[in-house]
Amino acid sequence: MPGPAISDMSLSEFIQRDRNIHPPAYTPTYKTSVARSPRHALLSLQNSLSEITGPRFGHNELGPLDNDLIRNYAKDGDPIGERIIVHGRVLDENGRPVPHTLVEFWQANAGGRYRHKKDAYLAPIDPNFGGCGRTLTDENGYYYFRTIKPGPYPWRNYVNSWRPAHIHFSVFGSGFVQRLITQMYFEGDPLIKICPIVKTIPDPDAVERLIAPLDLNASVPLDTLAYKFDIVLRGRRSTLFENKLEGN
Secondary structure: OOOOOHHHOOOOOOOOOOOOOOOOOOOOOOOHHHHHOOOOOOOOOOOOHHHOOOOOOOHHHOOOOOOEOOOOOOOOOOOOOOEEEEEEEEEOOOOOEOOOOEEEEEEOOOOOOOOOOOOOOOOOOOOOOOOEEEEEOOOOOEEEEEEEOOOOEEEOOOOOEEEOOEEEEEEEOOOOOOEEEEEEEEOOOOOHHHOOOHHHOOOHHHHHOOEEOEOHHHOEOOOEEEEEOOEEOOOOOOOOOOOOOOOO
16 A cells, blocks of 8 residues: 555655566566556656545445445345355554555456446346445454355456456555555465466465465354455555556
């Protein structure tokens, strides 16, 4: 996350990201990057006061089911699929919690299909699953939500490319340009090591930090399995954020 820990509310400018652990913007094996990567050197701009302050989110802006993807879109029953809990902490590079920060999440359904008009995968839409939600971290930087474990899905990178099961995360900081986006994968998924997007990450340890281990201690017996995913905002052990390759 840009600047110092959100909790100290300092007005420092953004710091550079370690490029040794983050993928270059241009990675031809991930064909979408060819069209999306910059053609010229990135510019370093001084941050204005409006960029390093605000917005502030409060609990009154969240609905009671915003962090329950099993129920927040259900109309005629529960969605189909494996019920899971995802939980963890948002931390700075020194392991300090980042409290009261907005965490958003969105995903495909159990069949691997997003509720999006441009998703043409043959898996059916689940009428009881919307696939998105949000929550605020508490005073200890902790967050959690319930959902359905997403399915893998094919995509047109190679002839037979598949995305591993994953959940997208967005984390907001204390400034308008302090929004970081990442993906969480699931322990034991054989598609992770052959995914062209994952393979753009040069540091194996950085890949491991994107994989959430099974956490039986946080599961609900006879109901819901749990996975633990901590988000580290900067430093040597930071989580990879796909939308801020130019710097933290």
